Amino acid sequence: MFNAYYLQVLVVVGINTILALGLNLITGITGQLSLGHAAFMSIGAYTSAILSLKYQLPFAVVLLSGAFMAAFFGIILGFPTLRLSGDYLAITTLGFAEITKVVLLNMESAGKALGLAGIPQKANVYNVYVLVIVVVFALIRLINSRVGRAFQAIREDEIAAEATGIPITRYKIMAFAIGSFLAGLGGGLYAHYLTYINPTDFGFLKSIEILNMVVLGGMGSIPGSVLGALILTVVPEMLRFVQDYRMLFYGVVLIFLMIFRPNGLLGGVSLTKMLSTRKRRNLETNN
Amino acid sequence: MFFQQLINGITLGSTYALIALGYTMVYGVLKLINFAHGEIYMFGAFVGMIMVTTFRLSIIPAFIISMLLSSLLGMGIEMIAYRPLRKSTRITALISAIGVSIFLQNLGILIMGPATRPFPRSIRSYYVNLGAIKIDILQIIILIVSIILMVALHLLVKNTKVGKAMRATALDKDAAYLMGINVNRIITITFAIGSALGAAAGVLIGLYFNSVSPLMGSMPGLKGFVAAVLGGIGNIPGAMLGGVILGVIETLGAAYISSAYRDAIAFAVLIIILLVKPSGIMGVNVREKV
Numbered sequence: 001m002f003n004a005y006y007l008q009v010l011v012v013v014g015i016n017t018i019l020a021l022g023l024n025l026i027t028g029i030t031g032q033l034s035l036g037h038a039a040f041m042s043i044g045a046y047t048s049a050i051l052s053l054k055y056q057l058p059f060a061v062v063l064l065s066g067a068f069m070a071a072f073f074g075i076i077l078g079f080p081t082l083r084l085s086g087d088y089l090a091i092t093t094l095g096f097a098e099i100t101k102v103v104l105l106n107m108e109s110a111g112k113a114l115g116l117a118g119i120p121q122k123a124n125v126y127n128v129y130v131l132v133i134v135v136v137f138a139l140i141r142l143i144n145s146r147v148g149r150a151f152q153a154i155r156e157d158e159i160a161a162e163a164t165g166i167p168i169t170r171y172k173i174m175a176f177a178i179g180s181f182l183a184g185l186g187g188g189l190y191a192h193y194l195t196y197i198n199p200t201d202f203g204f205l206k207s208i209e210i211l212n213m214v215v216l217g218g219m220g221s222i223p224g225s226v227l228g229a230l231i232l233t234v235v236p237e238m239l240r241f242v243q244d245y246r247m248l249f250y251g252v253v254l255i256f257l258m259i260f261r262p263n264g265l266l267g268g269v270s271l272t273k274m275l276s277t278r279k280r281r282n283l284e285t286n287n
Numbered sequence: 288m289f290f291q292q293l294i295n296g297i298t299l300g301s302t303y304a305l306i307a308l309g310y311t312m313v314y315g316v317l318k319l320i321n322f323a324h325g326e327i328y329m330f331g332a333f334v335g336m337i338m339v340t341t342f343r344l345s346i347i348p349a350f351i352i353s354m355l356l357s358s359l360l361g362m363g364i365e366m367i368a369y370r371p372l373r374k375s376t377r378i379t380a381l382i383s384a385i386g387v388s389i390f391l392q393n394l395g396i397l398i399m400g401p402a403t404r405p406f407p408r409s410i411r412s413y414y415v416n417l418g419a420i421k422i423d424i425l426q427i428i429i430l431i432v433s434i435i436l437m438v439a440l441h442l443l444v445k446n447t448k449v450g451k452a453m454r455a456t457a458l459d460k461d462a463a464y465l466m467g468i469n470v471n472r473i474i475t476i477t478f479a480i481g482s483a484l485g486a487a488a489g490v491l492i493g494l495y496f497n498s499v500s501p502l503m504g505s506m507p508g509l510k511g512f513v514a515a516v517l518g519g520i521g522n523i524p525g526a527m528l529g530g531v532i533l534g535v536i537e538t539l540g541a542a543y544i545s546s547a548y549r550d551a552i553a554f555a556v557l558i559i560i561l562l563v564k565p566s567g568i569m570g571v572n573v574r575e576k577v
Contacts, residue, residue, distance in 0.1 A: 033378060080562050087320060088561055091516050094509070095554030102551035204509070208385050215382050244397060251390030255368050258383040262375035 007125060009237055014128040015189045016229040018135055020213040021222065022182025027211065028220035029143060030175040031155030032082065033090040036097030037183050037210045040070040042202035043100065044184025045191040046110050049119045052192065059122040063188040070184025071177045078176040082169055097207055104199040115198030116191075123193040131189070135182060139222055142178075151175050155220070216257060218264030227266055290420050292542045293535060298426040298495070300534020301433035305488035306511025307518065307526035308440065309481030315457035315521040316477050318377060322384040323364055324485055325508015326391035329501060331357040331486020332493040333399060336406045346409040346494070353490050354483040361482025362475050370471070388508075395501030403500040406493040429491045436487055437527055440480065444523060453477060457521065485511075506550065510537075513557045519570020528568060533557075 023037045048066030051057050057065075081092045104110045111117075142148045150171045153161040162168050191197045209232065217228025235253070239246045306328055313321045331353045338349035368387045372380045413424040444450035455463040456473045464470045492507065493499045510533060518529025533553055540552035560568065 027378075033381075081558070084561060084565050087314075087520065088516065088565060090320070091512065092558055092561060095513070095557050098509070098554045099551045102548055106545075106547050204505070205389075212382060212385075215378060219378070245393075247389055247393040248397065251386045251388070251393065254386030254389070255383050258375075258379050258386065259368075259371045262372060262379040 009234065011123065011125050011128050011193055013230050013233045014125070014132045015123075015186050015193065016210070016213060016233050017132050017226050018182055018189070019186040019210050020217070020225040020229040021135055021139055022179040022186065023210050024214045024217075024220065024222065024225040025139065025142075025151070025182070026175055026179035028214050028218075028225070029148070029155060030151040030172060032172060032175065033086065034093040034176075034179070035090050035204070035207055035211070036093035036095075036100075037179075038202040038204075038206035039093075039097035039100040040074060040180040040183035041187035041190065041206070041210075042104060042197075042199065043073050044070040044187030045197050045202070046104060046116070046187075047184070048188035049116045049191040049197055050109060052119055052122075053116065059127075059192065063185060063192075066188035066191075067181045067184035070187065071181035074176045074180025075173055078173040082172040082176065094204065094207075097202075097204065101199050101203060104202075110199070113199065115196060115201075117196045119191050119195045119197070121192060121195050123189045128189055128193070131185065135185075136222060136226070143222070147171070147174065152220075212254060216264055218266040221264070221266045224264055224266035228264070231265075288419075288542075289539075292538050294420065294422055294426060296535035296538030297531060298429050298534070299538055300514075300531035301430055302488040302492050302495075302530075303507070303510055303514045303534050304527045304530025305433055305436060305484045305491075306507055307514035307530045308437070308523065309485040310512050310515040311518070311520055311523060311526040312453075312477050312481045314515065315523075316453065316460075316474050317369070317380075319369065319380050319384065320512065321481075322381070322508070323368075323387035323391060324481070324511065325504035325506075326388050326395070327357050327361055327364075327482045327504075328485040328489040328492075328507060328511075329395060329499075329504030330360055330391065330489070331482075332406070332489030332499045332503065333395065333501075334486070335490035335493055336404065336499050339407055339409050349409075350487070350490050353486045357486030357489075358479035358483040361478040361485075365475060365478040388505075392501055392504065399501055401501060403498045403503075406497050406499050408494065408497060410494070425495055429495060432487065432491060436484060440484070441523065443480075449473070449476060510553055513553060516567055517557055517560055519567030522567070522569050525567060525569035532568075 019037065019041060022040075023034060026032050026034050026037075044066035046066075047069040048062040051062040051065055052059075077093070077096050081089060084092060105113050143151070150161070150166045153164070153166055154168050154171060158168055187202075213228035213232045214225055215228070216232060217224030217226070236246060236250060239249055242249060306324065309324050309327070310321060313319060313324070334353040334356050335346075335349045338344045338352050339346060342349075344352070364387055368383045369380055372383055410425060410428065415422040415424065415427065444453060452463065452468045452473050453476070455466065455468055456470055456477075460470055463473075488507075488511075489504075492503075511530070514529040514533045515526045516529070517533055518525025518527070533556070536556050537549060537553045541549040544552065564570075
């Protein structure tokens with residue numbers, strides 16, 4: 001029952017959970033739509049893979065270096081762009097992701113279009129899930145802290161948040177940095193599990209895949225992101241029997257899910273939250 | 288050399304402008320980034336190609352049929368995938384648009400196969416020589432057709448009743464509805480026009496590069512969106528200007544900096560422009576009211 005194939009799916013679920021949780025912090029909790037999450041993942045993956053291959057550093061060190069490198073780029077991108085709002089931010093993150101991909105495709109030390117192969121397989125089901133648990137607990141603590149409340153205030157109403165004394169740009173950058181850090185962490189695990197990475201693994205479609213996990217599970221909900229990552233990793237695997245029709249189904253499933261469950265499967269899980277979002281939703285539809 | 292590249296850039300840019308118009312019009316009325324637009328462009332190119340090869344039509348009827356069928360596709364997409372989501376959040380509609388895009392792309396792969404197919408050159412080769420510059424007659428045709436379509440669109444939006452209703456809907460959907468405008472019909476018309484323009488760009492690019500493939504829509508789709516944002520999204524003259532600027536910068540960048548970084552240049556320009564002028568070149572800065 002627990003053969004190698006199931007084990008692999010399980011590990012990928014864990015890695016995707018970390019990626020989805022990172023994006024959930026940026027998009028679901030702080031309300032900043034990012035279409036370039038895979039770029040931060042690729043930065044983490046490449047940084048850690050190069051450190052592993054060239055310098056044979058310990059796994060924990062390369063993983064953290066990759067994550068910090070991704071966070072660093074998140075801050076660099078965040079500084080000028082987080083002043084932009086809504087769709088303009090979305091397109092900037094998309095642009096950043098495309099630029100990252102093109103740079104990696106042309107970078108000598110990143111193996112150009114061939115990518116990097118022979119990365120030591122150091123990620124396994126144990127260390128991936130230990131990290132998932134650590135990340136989930138850290139995020140729950142974060143969201144219920146002063147910083148987390150500031151994030152949510154920004155999502156609900158930027159102007160009101162600013163009026164109550166929240167420095168919104170600083171908090172947005174913070175959310176972006178933490179989300180990118182998690183993307184980099186996920187990327188590092190991905191590289192050290194599949195042992196082979198290629199710039200095209202981290203294209204627009206990957207960013208969209210992660211966004212789908214967040215939206216499917218329910219924006220802003222941590223159990224939602226975990227569930228979204230689980231479903232959107234396992235369902236495409238189950239759809240393997242339809243082979244060529246797989247992506248076709250994927251597209252249809254997305255459309256139907258949005259039509260019938262527009263707020264995701266677990267949109268606002270806790271009871272108090274559910275009541276308040278319902279009230280807000282009523283107000284919005286009356287507008 | 289420079290002028291040659293400039294003309295190549297303007298040719299490419301005018302097709303980006305046609306794609307960008309579809310994005311900007313839909314964004315204007317629905318505030319939705321219609322990610323399926325790149326696939327409508329792909330569909331248009333395929334219809335044009337099939338009309339020319341299988342049905343042996345000449346290029347002009349093929350061009351018109353492609354625009355008509357694509358506008359039907361655009362209207363269908365709006366009715367099935369976007370209309371039920373009119374009341375929900377914008378990100379929901381965005382994901383639905385991405386779903387449509389993935390669906391159409393893979394449908395194209397299933398029906399036509401993943402390989403690139405040639406688009407028969409149905410216009411006689413002819414080059415205009417201006418000193419050192421050599422202009423392909425096709426480039427002139429692309430430019431003229433794009434200008435005609437854009438002028439027609441401009442006149443439609445500025446001078447007809449439908450155009451007025453479209454502008455009213457873009458400004459305030461609820462107020463437009465109260466003024467007796469059939470908002471749903473206007474949105475359908477907007478999708479039809481935007482999709483027809485996208486298909487026109489698809490056929491022109493198919494002819495120009497002599498190839499069509501199911502995956503041809505994704506990059507030009509993104510670039511069309513970039514062009515729309517560059518000019519100021521929701522703004523029709525802005526989309527035209529943004530498209531041409533993007534095409535020129537991209538071509539010159541590929542020629543003088545590095546062709547490997549071609550796609551990166553387009554996006555880098557976008558980021559720089561947004562940092563200097565966050566609402567795009569011709570966008571009006573709307574102050575948020577509390």
